Amino acid sequence: MTITDQSSGESTDWAIELYNVTKTYGTKYTAVTAVDDVFLHVERGEIVVIMGPSGSGKTTLIQLIGALLTPTSGDIIVNGRHLEGLSKADLSKLRRSEIGFIFQTPNLLAGLTSSQNVELVLNLAGIKGRAAKERALHLLEQVGLKERTSHLPSQMSGGEQQRVAIARALANDPQIILADEPTANLDSKTGHHVVELLKRTAKNHGKTVIIATHDMRIRDLADRVLWLEDGKISVRWSDGYMIDPVCLMLVTKSTILRAEHNGKNYYFCSRGCLEKFKENPESYASRGTWNGDREGSVVDA
């Protein structure tokens, strides 16, 4: 498979630069290469969606860009700073001030209110007291949680928690937002709201955003969609993958969760989606953003 997206340009124009980055877990016989010789440039203000099936290396790639993992080889430059050689404290500072994270689960601190969860990140950056409080409230208002600032995570829905996580990611006004499967645990409607919010926020604030997902709904958000498979980036989706018509997630064609309807094959990520499809196949069969026959369909990146 080719290593792609070899965009050219001056390094100062790029928010993120990856040069031949490889990440291998384990050694010798247990070695697994999660990210394989990736070359990637992301412009400032660009929204990049990285898609691919589970286990393709999306999360590892996000962790590498977010200075949470050290590559086995290659070079990563974030906002013009080579991550290699930075001390742990410098990496912490980089994550604190230049990168905002949104995780698959909101990962809020259970004992803190939504406002305090946002304030905490500001506190870490040295912004304390009233200034932190006011900024946290402002951000929560922006994500539509003005009335929920004193609520604990346990008192909020999954979508609300994820919105708090978005506010937290923006707290220190980072240039880069890294999101890993931000809609994976949300229902369709909530997921849609979160996607819209992420898009609006990113555009309004001019952030560079990288989203790892296998949620088709996020595709529309992107300036550029990359396909990651076996740790390598490709411009085209593999023929081996399909879209679950119920949840719109990417699934492998080798899955045994399959149904036939009007002479076409449909593939599912879970038995729950399969059952839903069987209940009302007509309503699901027409869903999707792709062209042509579903089986073996290929969508341009």
Place this chain on the structure above:
Amino acid sequence: MFEMVDVALRNLAHAKSKVIVSVGGVVLSVFLILTMVGLNQAFSTMMDDMITGAGSDLWVTSKGSSGSFHSPSLLPMSIQDNLTQVDGVREAVPLIRTPLSTKIHDEKVLLYINGYDIETGLGGPWSVIAGKSEVNDGEIIIDKALAQKQNLEVGGNLTFSGKDFQIVGISDKTNLMIAYMVFITFDDAKALILEGVTNYFLVTIETGYTLQQVVDNIETALPDVSASTSDETAKAYKDEILGGFVPIFYLLSAIGLLVGIQVIGVLLYSLTMDKAKEYGILKAVGATNLQVYRVVLEQAIIVSLLGFAAGAAVIPPLISVLQVFVPEFIVSITPDMIFWVSILGILTGVVASILPARKIAAIDPALVFKEV
């Protein structure tokens, strides 16, 4: 204002049961520490009182003896005249102090007989809390713990070694834990040991002489005796009696401290493991190891201070209650002990947080990407 310390407090608030159990464990640890230190203090004070409370300047014992339980002194009465003639000696009176095992109300009791000279009062009771503060023949002043334990009171009678005594006073600070001190006249006491001997001579000195001068004069005039000041005698008592116990006190105190560290350490370790993902989140969003460690350290210090404060507040009254049921239980707790125990509390927290801190340092911030 919301600060990192709030994270520590809120983490603790989310684990109330664990915190309560841990604070309870620390209170037990403090109880052990304070009891041991307080016991040592009480014994030490009692030894001082036993000697300095006698009212003499010097104590004369048989040569090579300190006169303590462990090293009894026996002197012939015949040297009293020789002593009084020593240059610088104003008076020299005998004092019998000897343990006596007897039965009171069918219970075996060890008395520490204190037979003193009633003319001078030297060696008499130093802290009488009820009744008279001096005795005549046939009368006795008994220790408060003995009175409580055996339901004895002023006006009652006490019989031992075939002799009846009327209780005329109750004395405090004379509970030796293993024996109760009682005060009778020297004449009554000498019938309990060999005729013509005593354990000590208590000496007061003439003005114009130093203690050391008179000690030297006595030991020169009477080579078979030892003379020492009250302070020296008290020290010798403490060295001999407490010397055997102090290492045990310290050992038990150290065990108490280790129990406290262990209890807090287990709590913190458990909390750290429970909150591992949250610490991972903190690290992922840019907290340094030091900032996260601060949260754990604050938790440790909060729990240890809560435990030590609760212990310091609860234990002194608890000991007072215990002393009602177990009068022999003598523990002396002073404000400076409470202060040092509080300092110890903070140190305990710091030590207990070392292992969780190491654990935190090892927490991978990438953990937050794993769905739980």
